[in-house]
Amino acid sequence: MIKVRLQGTREEILWFREQILARNGNIEVNEISDFFNNKGTKKFVRNYMEISKAKKRK
Incomplete structure (x- = not known):
């Protein structure tokens, strides 16, 4: 497991989650936190x- 901290605008973070993580079959997102203000x-x-x-699919 890897813990990742994303920092940027809400739109940038949502874009990253939707476009990069959701389309990458090699990564499984286990948990996502709410947004926190800086x-x-x-x-x-x-x-x-x-x-x-x-996990590899058969």
């Missing part, structure tokens, strides 16, 4: 995920 800015947020290598 201190000192209203533009950028954080999002945490747990990912692992996808």
